[in-house]
Amino acid sequence: MALPVRTFDAVIVGGGGSGMRAALELARADLKVAVLSKVFPTRSHTVAAQGGVAASLGNIDEDNWHWHMYDTIKGSDYLGDQDAIEFMCRKANEVVYELEHFGMPFDRLAGGKIYQRPFGGHMREYGKSPVPRACAAADRTGHALLHTLYQANLKARTQFFVEWMALDLIRAQDGTVLGVTALEMETGEVMVLQAKATVFATGGAGRIFAASTNAFINTGDGLGMAARAGIPLQDLEFWQFHPTGVAGAGVLITEGVRGEGGYLLNKNGERFMERYAPNAKDLASRDVVSRAMATEIKEGRGAGKDGDCILLKLDHLGEEVISKRLPGIREIAKTFANVDPVKDPIPVVPTCHYQMGGIPTNYRGQVVVPANGNPETVVPGFYAAGECACVSVHGANRLGCNSLLDLLVFGKSAGETVIRDLRSEGKSHRSLPGDASDLALSRLARLDGQKSGERVADVGADMRRVMQLHCGVFRFPDLLTEGVRKIKEVAERAGRTEITDKSRTFNTARVEALELDNLVETAVASLVSADARKESRGSHDRADFHQRDDVNWMKHTLWYKQGSRLEYKPVHRKPLTVEPFEPKARVY
Amino acid sequence: MRFSIYRYNPEADEKPRLQSYDIALEPTDRMLLDALVRIKARDDTLSFRRSCREGVCGSDAMNINGKNGLACVTRIADLKEPVEIRPLPGLPVVRDLIVDMSQFFKQYHSVKPYLVNNEPPPEKERLQSPEDREELDGLYECILCACCSTSCPSFWWNPDKFVGPAGLLQAYRFIADTRDQATNERLDDLEDPYRLFRCHSIMNCVEVCPKGLNPTRAIGKIKDLLVKRTV
Numbered sequence: 034m035a036l037p038v039r040t041f042d043a044v045i046v047g048g049g050g051s052g053m054r055a056a057l058e059l060a061r062a063d064l065k066v067a068v069l070s071k072v073f074p075t076r077s078h079t080v081a082a083q084g085g086v087a088a089s090l091g092n093i094d095e096d097n098w099h100w101h102m103y104d105t106i107k108g109s110d111y112l113g114d115q116d117a118i119e120f121m122c123r124k125a126n127e128v129v130y131e132l133e134h135f136g137m138p139f140d141r142l143a144g145g146k147i148y149q150r151p152f153g154g155h156m157r158e159y160g161k162s163p164v165p166r167a168c169a170a171a172d173r174t175g176h177a178l179l180h181t182l183y184q185a186n187l188k189a190r191t192q193f194f195v196e197w198m199a200l201d202l203i204r205a206q207d208g209t210v211l212g213v214t215a216l217e218m219e220t221g222e223v224m225v226l227q228a229k230a231t232v233f234a235t236g237g238a239g240r241i242f243a244a245s246t247n248a249f250i251n252t253g254d255g256l257g258m259a260a261r262a263g264i265p266l267q268d269l270e271f272w273q274f275h276p277t278g279v280a281g282a283g284v285l286i287t288e289g290v291r292g293e294g295g296y297l298l299n300k301n302g303e304r305f306m307e308r309y310a311p312n313a314k315d316l317a318s319r320d321v322v323s324r325a326m327a328t329e330i331k332e333g334r335g336a337g338k339d340g341d342c343i344l345l346k347l348d349h350l351g352e353e354v355i356s357k358r359l360p361g362i363r364e365i366a367k368t369f370a371n372v373d374p375v376k377d378p379i380p381v382v383p384t385c386h387y388q389m390g391g392i393p394t395n396y397r398g399q400v401v402v403p404a405n406g407n408p409e410t411v412v413p414g415f416y417a418a419g420e421c422a423c424v425s426v427h428g429a430n431r432l433g434c435n436s437l438l439d440l441l442v443f444g445k446s447a448g449e450t451v452i453r454d455l456r457s458e459g460k461s462h463r464s465l466p467g468d469a470s471d472l473a474l475s476r477l478a479r480l481d482g483q484k485s486g487e488r489v490a491d492v493g494a495d496m497r498r499v500m501q502l503h504c505g506v507f508r509f510p511d512l513l514t515e516g517v518r519k520i521k522e523v524a525e526r527a528g529r530t531e532i533t534d535k536s537r538t539f540n541t542a543r544v545e546a547l548e549l550d551n552l553v554e555t556a557v558a559s560l561v562s563a564d565a566r567k568e569s570r571g572s573h574d575r576a577d578f579h580q581r582d583d584v585n586w587m588k589h590t591l592w593y594k595q596g597s598r599l600e601y602k603p604v605h606r607k608p609l610t611v612e613p614f615e616p617k618a619r620v621y
Numbered sequence: 622m623r624f625s626i627y628r629y630n631p632e633a634d635e636k637p638r639l640q641s642y643d644i645a646l647e648p649t650d651r652m653l654l655d656a657l658v659r660i661k662a663r664d665d666t667l668s669f670r671r672s673c674r675e676g677v678c679g680s681d682a683m684n685i686n687g688k689n690g691l692a693c694v695t696r697i698a699d700l701k702e703p704v705e706i707r708p709l710p711g712l713p714v715v716r717d718l719i720v721d722m723s724q725f726f727k728q729y730h731s732v733k734p735y736l737v738n739n740e741p742p743p744e745k746e747r748l749q750s751p752e753d754r755e756e757l758d759g760l761y762e763c764i765l766c767a768c769c770s771t772s773c774p775s776f777w778w779n780p781d782k783f784v785g786p787a788g789l790l791q792a793y794r795f796i797a798d799t800r801d802q803a804t805n806e807r808l809d810d811l812e813d814p815y816r817l818f819r820c821h822s823i824m825n826c827v828e829v830c831p832k833g834l835n836p837t838r839a840i841g842k843i844k845d846l847l848v849k850r851t852v
Binding site: 072073075076077078080081090126129130133134135136138139140141142143144145146147170173176177180184185187188219248249250281282284285361364365368369488489490491532533534536537538539540541542545 | 649666668669670672674675679694715719730734735736738742747748749751753757761762764765798800801
């Protein structure tokens with residue numbers, strides 16, 4: 034069946050922070066651009082970011098990008114690519130000032146400059162003591178940022194396709210990406226969106242875990258599409274567990290609480306982080322704090338009636354600071370934990386929060402794959418930015434506030450690269466291959482024709498249980514190996530689901546089934562990659578290999594869907610202009 | 622627990638109906654959205670929007686026992702049975718609890734909700750005092766859920782001409798921003814019997830806003846500025 038085709042210079046899939054930052058760049062270049070989003074753009078998950086965006090503005094204390102770069106590399110446990118990290122940290126001030134010029138309502142210091150607060154792992158003088166580097170709008174930085182970017186795009190007249198879901202990539206015989214097939218949710222119509230440049234900005238897949246701070250829409254759609262089209266997924270064994278998700282509810286409580294002076298207590302009222310990170314204490318890196326909390330709980334010092342959570346104390350900050358700097362947290366704590374943090378501590382647990390891995394890209398936003406002996410051959414026409422991409426600036430563990438920075442810097446960078454590439458190319462579109470829409474249509478036909486099968490909700494629940502049990506904060510060899518078997522079973526079951534709703538109009542059952550296809554690709558990649566990595570690094574902590582092994586494992590994982598095969602490629606240890614930071618023991 | 626939910630699929634139904642659901646909730650189901658997700662797991666034809674499940678994305682606004690609110694921050698324990706759930710009032714229903722929000726966004730867009738400042742930007746940030754920045758508190762936090770505008774009788778009668786509380790709150794958010802230079806143009810645009818002056822301070826918007834914002838107060842400030850401008 035031939036689908037209707039619409040042609041664009043560029044199609045951006047995803048209307049969150051990175052997608053809208055890329056769109057804004059393209060809007061200046063007089064190109065025909067479409068931005069697809071499953072939800073109205075301001076509902077994208079960037080909206081839930083709280084604490085801030087990292088940049089060494091030095092508005093309160095002396096700071097510079099070299100220190101930020103060092104912190105990011107150390108935070109990544111030396112798996113991050115040093116060229117990309119240098120690029121990001123050097124660009125940070127510029128993209129934050131731009132955001133302010135767009136109208137971002139940052140909090141202010143007495144002299145009128147942007148307010149900054151300390152955040153985990155952000156230090157001065159190469160690790161000496163915490164420095165205020167997180168540029169914040171109260172504890173609603175992501176909301177303020179996302180709305181500001183949407184508003185700037187309105188001004189720039191960006192064309193949005195709202196409530197459209199991309200289904201699959203279209204690739205030519207030679208691998209060039211020629212666009213996507215997509216579903217308009219309101220009408221159920223499927224269309225080909227042909228483009229000279231396709232930019233994925235689809236966010237993460239944090240919904241593969243049962244306990245997650247992530248929104249329902251974070252289903253790894255870009256990763257699923259890439260994997261099905263033969264693109265490998267990079268470093269998916271690395272998942273960040275945020276130390277402070279509300280116990281039971283999973284809702285995020287920003288690290289900014291600790292940045293403002295809050296701290297964690299076990300059931301004995303002990304400020305236990307002093308034992309695990311004597312210098313940075315509660316502002317150590319997230320992987321370090323999450324492991325410390327899990328250890329406290331495991332060793333019987335957890336709080337709560339079942340001893341399964343940790344307490345986040347902030348009442349000593351006083352009502353004024355809490356109301357001014359952390360108003361959203363107070364609201365969340367009251368709603369989801371039944372406590373007013375002005376009086377009582379918030380019960381928290383480490384909760385899946387961020388995907389460090391993703392679609393392999395370089396710092397220009399181009400997707401790169403191994404080919405002809407080069408581990409980083411550019412895939413023509415294909416770009417990715419934000420959480421769906423693995424540049425890799427976060428390596429094995431991301432620092433707080435570096436995600437909003439990542440999406441600004443690399444959203445912009447991808448936009449600039451697209452402009453440059455389109456200028457150097459011819460004006461005409463390549464013709465689409467005859468099978469351009471086959472993959473998407475076969476997935477839809479399978480769902481329409483399936484007359485019996487499991488419910489999407491049941492398979493999804495099993496996937497989340499497997500990930501939670503087998504791929505959590507601490508990882509054990511037997512559980513990992515068993516997890517690989519189990520998650521592959523789940524993935525097979527995802528291909529046999531049945532939806533009873535076969536209608537066309539805003540069929541959310543169909544959308545959820547299509548999302549599950551993407552989730553399971555990410556879940557399988559994560560477990561297979563985690564099982565294979567025989568060391569502990571950043572967020573990947575194995576009971577049987579307790580140390581980081583730079584000799585054998587300072588390398589990036591690449592997982593291919595076809596055959597669930599793994600390859601590896603080297604870490605970029607050479608920055609762009611400065612001397613490399615050599616790996617050393619990571620203490621906070 | 623018993624729910625009575627508005628159902629309408631234009632492909633199958635001649636007219637809307639209310640469908641009853643009796644479901645056993647788990648102790649972990651605390652918010653109305655948890656219950657809706659549980660219902661959908663049983664009946665996948667029920668359609669509604671949802672995303673962040675923490676009251677910040679604005680997707681799951683609906684009419685709950687007669688009052689607009691977000692399902693994800695509405696406690697089940699506070700609801701009277703059977704819980705009657707309808708789509709937001711006053712907007713065309715696409716399907717079930719999903720409404721067509723075009724008119725709402727059109728009004729939001731009509732106030733030019735973006736910073737206008739034609740001076741070349743400085744090398745660093747534009748300076749703004751904490752006091753000036755504080756003027757934006759209670760304005761910029763809007764999540765565009767439409768609870769307010771769709772509870773406003775003036776918006777029901779004139780959705781094409783009256784900007785509505787959400788749009789006007791954002792209009793004032795830019796008027797109040799010391800970095801914005803378009804206050805006069807913004808006031809010109811709103812000086813209109815419909816766009817601004819259809820607000821009769823009924824204050825339903827304040828009553829329902831899940832973020833605790835006060836569009837009526839912002840609208841009052843715009844009216845004050847218009848009066849001041851004429852004297």
